[in-house]
Amino acid sequence: MPNILTPVLMVTSRVTRISDSLIYSRKVLAIQPGKNRPILEVALHGGGGARTISRYALEALGRLDMDYSILKAIATRSRAEQLIRAEAVAKAVKDGKPKLRFPRERPDQIWPVLPKNRQFPIGVGTGMHHLRVLNQHILNRFQDLAEPLVARATTLTLPHRPTDPERVSKAEMDRRKAEREAGSDIPLRGKGTAFPExxxxxxxxxxxxxxxxxxxxxxxxxxxxxxxxxxxxxxxxxxxxxxxxxxxxxxxxxxxxxxxxxxxxxxxxxxxxxxxxxxxxxxxxxxxxxxxxxxxxxxxxxxxxxxxxxxxxxxxxxxxxxxxxxxxxxxxxxxxxxxxxxxxxxxxxxxxxxxxxxxxxxxxxxxxxLGIIDDRIANALRPEPRHALYGPDRIAHVGFHIRQQNKRKGERTSPKIVVTATALVPPAKRGDVWQLRGWSSAVPRWQPYRSAQNQFHANQYPQEAGGKKSYRHRWDDIGAVIERALEDLVEELDGRPYVVTVDEDSARRIWDGLQNSKQSSHPGTGKNKYWLPGYSLQEDERPDAIIRVNIADDRVPPPVAYTRVLSTRDGEKEGETTNALYEIETDFGTPVWLLCNVPRNYDGGNSGRLGAKYTRWDAKRAVISENREDRRKSEMPEPWYTMTATEIFPIALNDRVSHEALAFATAQLCHQTMYWSGRARYPVALHAAIQMDEDHPQYRRTAQSADEEPDIDEQE
DNA sequence: TAATCCTCCGCGGGACGTAC
DNA sequence: GTACGTCCCGCGGAGGATTA
Missing domain, CATH: 3.40.50 (Rossmann fold)
Structure with missing residues (x-):
């Protein structure tokens, strides 16, 4: 979290599934002998069904004040499993494919972590209730040694989307109810649609x-x-x-x-x-x-x-x-x-x-x-009256997406860097349509989104020019390319102001000014050549602000619940889920905002909100019944979801800017996508840039694993 | 002294699940 | 089809340790 002086302790929880074999696992969890000692995560070494303890782990464990039982247990188990494997392989020479079965008893001291995400009798995710219990536990244990972040709900009212159910006034609703009672079958609320008129x-x-x-x-x-x-x-x-x-x-x-x-x-x-x-x-x-x-x-x-x-x-x-x-x-x-x-x-x-x-x-x-933008963007961006002066609905919203595509197994080429960008440009005259412009590092010029995407897709990903570069050199060069792109954009915009949105995770290696630890320092103090996107331009050509967006689950705190102060009488009400925008109190500088999201899978019609009221330890078993209503799937294999959050952090480059107005606009552009029925993790411009990359013919993720896997018998 | 090995770390990304 | 959530692997740079 930016602009917070004290260390932030982020607590979260996860479901780790336990494998029945150690020799195919990368990691094991090990229980230390004795009381009140933490569980250790030990990395294993080697491949091809022969993993055992790595030398480094050996040293680390040796230095810890403990006996050697963990090492012995890992070694013993690895040997035993390799023996089973060798027998199966020897048998396979006669019968064909090897069939591997490992004992499925409850593990004792060593718990191998399931190496791959594959079908498994236990689903992922812990559920909301689990997080709330964990939160309470942390509060109890830390007492006043630590204090929770303070987050207050903002006044943002989210735009009504074409996909949302119809909004009906009370009078109209009453009229419809009466009509229904008289036998009509008009729906009380019309269903929304994502299709444009x-x-x-x-x-x-x-x-x-x-x-x-x-x-x-x-x-x-x-x-x-x-x-x-x-x-x-x-x-x-x-x-x-x-x-x-x-x-x-x-x-x-x-x-x-x-x-x-x-x-x-x-x-x-x-x-x-x-x-x-x-x-x-x-x-x-x-x-x-x-x-x-x-x-x-x-x-x-x-x-x-x-x-x-x-x-x-x-x-x-x-x-x-x-x-x-x-x-x-x-x-x-x-x-x-x-x-x-x-x-x-x-x-x-x-x-x-x-x-x-x-x-x-x-x-x-x-x-x-095709770059078709209908009126949903203009609707979504309608500002609160107090933000009208700054007017986020009159500025261009630009998103830059940066990604390095690493070499896959067997490939010889160097890693490729892909940069795509889009600009959502307001009409010169209020009421006219917004335009979407696109740009990519393969064809670095601004064009209608449609043409920019077509030309990007017709070209191979750009190869790195100028021989082998150092890490720093490479990312500084990409920074320079983006500065030129912004310079070109300024000409296109013809005086209209603009803001640039980037994802923190992928962009902070180019720009020092995006990093939490640099929030109290000044341009030129970091190792990177560039401070913020557009900062090297002339003052009147710079963006109004850089909006840093972060969705990484290990960097954005997970929301657990909210408290609503009742206005009518003294009192509070505890709420479980929220999709509102919250402002986080910071120690210096500007605040940061959190947009809370409720996963649609959790909120959807059929899921039944698993984990809302109890943890996985109380998961219900399947019920098999002749009676259709009584039938129920087992809860354990299903995924259990929790709320997520999107961090929105506007960094202003001039003093006309309203931070809150930009945070609101960003949340509105996450809430209203171009053509999607729900929320997107990124605001429209950045989302459209990412889409350009993901639809590229070379963006493929069908990598083959060379790792040998045991045949797991289908059973149950 | 240079080349190579080894591990950590940042982060890209694969697989699977659900929703619309 | 796309979107998001979850949780894991593994690439490649950085940098220390070891070897030729």
Whole structure:
């Protein structure tokens, strides 16, 4: 936490699952003999099913005032398990695949930590109640040796989102209730939708300088074509029955300004080598033609390649024949935004549920890739009256995303650094549409988000120039690139002020001024070349403020509960969850804000808020019953959630700035995303920048583990 | 003295779960 | 399809210790 003088003790808890084998674990928890001694975490060494105690751990344990029972226990267990393994392997020479079973007794002194996150009879997460009990325990133990951070709720009222249920006045609600009693079936509160009004899509398309939007739907499985068609019909209020366009026939979705074309594209979309794909796209050329001011978006079918697609290939090689990155690159090269939807998975052809969430979310994300901004951003940013003077709704909100992609196993190239950015630019005239501009380190110039993303996707991740650099040198160079980007942006903005949002975790290695420990010092005192984004620019070109956002679970304190002071009479009420914005009292400088989030999984309709009232030790067993109402899943395998928080820390670079106004605006832009039904962890501009990176064809995370794993028998 | 080994640490990221 | 939460591994830089 910034601007706090005393050390901050952050307490949290986690569920660690215990493995039945030690020789495949990286870590063990060890119970020390004697009373009141902490549990030790001991790292193990070696690989390939032969892990044992590391030399360093040996020394550390030796130096501790303790007997050698832990070391002996680890060594004994490692030997015993390796023996079991050797026998299984020897047997496998005769019978084929080795089958490994380790004893499943309750561990004694040594508790091996489950090395991988895989299906397990116990789910993750501790639940809210557990955190509250822990909080009380800490308060009791520390008494007045430590004091909790003081956080006060702010007056921020969160924007009403299109996805929220309809807001209904009391009079209208009464009228509807009366009508329902009279037999009508109107809903008391209409359900919200994440889909924008067709009219506002058209407005955004026109504002971007196009005459119409054409969605080109490329498919190779009838079922997928039908799902796309159904979703379009639903969101544009068309009659689904008569809707059965021929291949290549352009159908009207909304007043001639939004249309769709379907094309069967078997050769283009199925897995295989990259050669011949551009040719295979030919039949759709007319539909993809953007001349005459048409904004084109491609909506494609895909599936994850398996051994069926290319018999004989190893899992790692399947990545090379995946059509998705190949086709995405081709479409991006033609300045066409693309979005994919899975036609089948391991279970076979996907049978959509109602509503068909995957297809709907895919279509929404295509709007995002096209850079369409409707009025939801302007609605969300409406400031409190006292902030109107500074006016966060009249400034540009810029987000910079920085990521290093490390080398994966078997890769030879050096780590790559990716920087993407977006700028949410206010209209020159109030009431006009906001614009989204994009920038990337691969194509370092500001353009409409759509073009910036397409060009970024058409290019390989930039390789590091100038030979091998030191850590410091590399990040200073990235800082310089970003300063130039901001300089360019200032010209585009033509005098409108702007703020820059970055994630603390990934950005503090470039900018000293973001670090907690530097909050009381001055520019030029750190090791880094740059103090804050834009700080090296001329004074009148600098951003108004840098907004530091942090979501790291080990750096942002977890909220446990809140107290509401009742206004009507003296008294307080304890609340369990909150999604409000809180201001943290600091010892010097400005305050810092915490935006509390309730995970949707915890709050969602089916979860039943596991862990709200008791801890995992009281988890309920499964109930098997003929009676449907009595049936219940076991609670233990489910995930148990707790509240999370987003830290928002505005650092002003001039004295016009209202810190609180910027904290409010940031919270509002987390609450209202471009095209998502809930909250996002990052505000719109930063989120859109991260999305650009994650949709890149080279952003893949299908790394193969070389580590040998025991075959765990399916049982229970 | 330079090269190599070893471990810590920061942080990227994979896997799995739920929600809409 | 995307989003987030949880919890673990493991890469690669930094820097000390060891070896050629």
């Amino acid at each position: 067709p009219a506002s899509i058209t407005a955004a398309v026109k504002a971007a300088g196009f005459t119409k939007l054409r969605l080109v739907c490329l498919w190779y499985r009838d079922e997928t074509r039908l799902r796309m068609l159904t979703t379009l019909a639903k969101t544009y209020n068309l009659d689904n029955k008569g809707l059965d366009p021929r291949d290549g026939q352009e159908i009207d979705l909304y007043g001639g300004t939004i249309t769709a074309v379907f094309h069967f594209m078997g050769d283009f979309l199925t897995h295989g080598s990259p050669s011949g794909r551009t040719k295979a796209l030919k039949p759709a050329d007319a539909a993809l033609d953007a001349s005459g001011g048409v904004l084109v978006g491609a909506w494609c079918e895909t599936h994850i390649p398996t051994a069926d697609d290319a018999p004989g290939l190893k899992p790692a090689e399947l990545e090379d024949i995946d059509a998705k990155p190949q086709t995405k690159t081709i479409l991006a090269g033609r300045d066409i935004a693309s979005q994919y939807v899975l036609g089948k998975n391991a279970q076979g052809v996907i049978q959509p549920k109602a509503p068909d969430h995957p297809t709907e979310m895919a279509l929404l994300d295509l709007y995002r890739s």
